[in-house]
Amino acid sequence: MLKIKIHSKSIVNFTGLTCINVDNTTKYLQKLFQYETTNSENVLLIDGINISIKDCLIISPLTKMETLYNFTAKSILNKMVNNYDW
Numbered sequence: 662m663l664k665i666k667i668h669s670k671s672i673v674n675f676t677g678l679t680c681i682n683v684d685n686t687t688k689y690l691q692k693l694f695q696y697e698t699t700n701s702e703n704v705l706l707i708d709g710i711n712i713s714i715k716d717c718l719i720i721s722p723l724t725k726m727e728t729l730y731n732f733t734a735k736s737i738l739n740k741m742v743n744n745y746d747w
Contacts, residue, residue: 664706667696675707686721690714 663675672679683689693714696704703711718732 662706662708665693666700666702666704666706667692690719 663672663679681689693704697714703713705712705714705717720729
């Protein structure tokens with residue numbers, strides 16, 4: 662389950678990726694960051710775990726392909742390191 666604390670609704674069948682369509686992305690992100698600053702708590706609740714908006718990958722029309730490639734490469738590297746039997 663995904664709960665964004667500035668809303669009253671939850672996404673029950675959350676699978677790790679969600680798209681939020683808003684009129685003004687900048688203002689919406691500002692509200693999320695302000696919530697965390699004002700309330701001193703993370704804005705996202707995913708399966709009972711508090712997650713900061715700072716730990717999320719935010720894709721907008723201004724996102725560069727290089728950013729997406731770097732995120733994917735880091736994700737694959739993290740999985741390899743975590744799965745390696747030390």
